[in-house]
Amino acid sequence: MAKFYTELNPSLREFIEEQKIFFTATAPKEGRINLSPKGVDTFRCINNVTVAYLDLTGSGNETAAHLNENGRMTIMFCSFSEKPMILRLYGEGRVILPRNQEWEHFYGFFTPILGERQIMVLNINSVQTSCGYGVPVYELQEERKTIREWADKKGEQGIFEYWQAKNKKSIDGLETKLLED
Template identity: 50%
Template sequence: MGKQFTEISGQLQQFIQQQKIFFVATATAQSRVNLSPKGMDSLRILGPNRVVWLNVTGSGNETATHVQENPRMTIMFTAFEGAPMILRLYGQAKVVHQHDSEWNALYALFNPLPGARQIFDLQVDLVQTSCGMAVPFFDYVEEREQLKDWAEKQGEDGIKNYWEKKNQFSIDGLPSHILDSGR
């Protein structure tokens, strides 16, 4: 049932591009495991072993703190319609903040999203598929607009104020470096 690959094939790229949601998991050696759902057309495949995803402002900033201490990341996709499948991308990630030199080139790959705060660049070293036969069918209705609307209402200064209050440290006290002008 499960198969492992060294890269993202064209067929698997098509599967990824059809998904409306993906899940990201990270952890340090000592932290809690963080597992987050993502959407908003925020993932791009840059090659058979590289994906980037745009992270928008949220209540926490666990992924950024984890990746800077331990770059392991897993991204999971699952079919909620059509043939069953689960696809996991395993690899080493780095966080790119707005003040980093790579930001502008990577951010240009995405439609602008209000509240954009980081981009994660994942070098994929293992691709794994599994059956997904126990995953139920779900119908996609539409994107939620609340986060985008909230970020637009905050404006740039309000977002940075929020980062200062809520996004500088993980729940385990690890720094995110979101406001650092250089690390």
């Protein structure tokens, strides 16, 4: 049975810290819904009503475009261990770029990673847990090294050029504001 909370509590924060993968979901007013898996050690609970993740360069930048348009975001954690649970965080998201005033505050929660692009912050307005009984049990073998190797090979200039070519607009043509002044 699903349970709702107005904010995170210590046991829910502990559950989040144990997870090695999370999923983000956003949608524009019109266009495609985006659902993305995220890994690496990039997620942080800032407090009981604010979470953030360090967004790494990817093939697209849908989340930023959608958040800039309407702010709606859901983040889901799913236990793949023996103890099943699904945790969803619903709220208002925003994009923090290195040029923004808030960058230094939020960036202090993370370990720098070459290829970091922006920080996504979610102000939580609802938390939901559900059973997760139908989710299979999986064991983490290891973190993929591919994203770090790709970023190292590209270098800072190559990543910037990639952003110019691939990350300025969503697949539906919405602006991501990644490279605006």
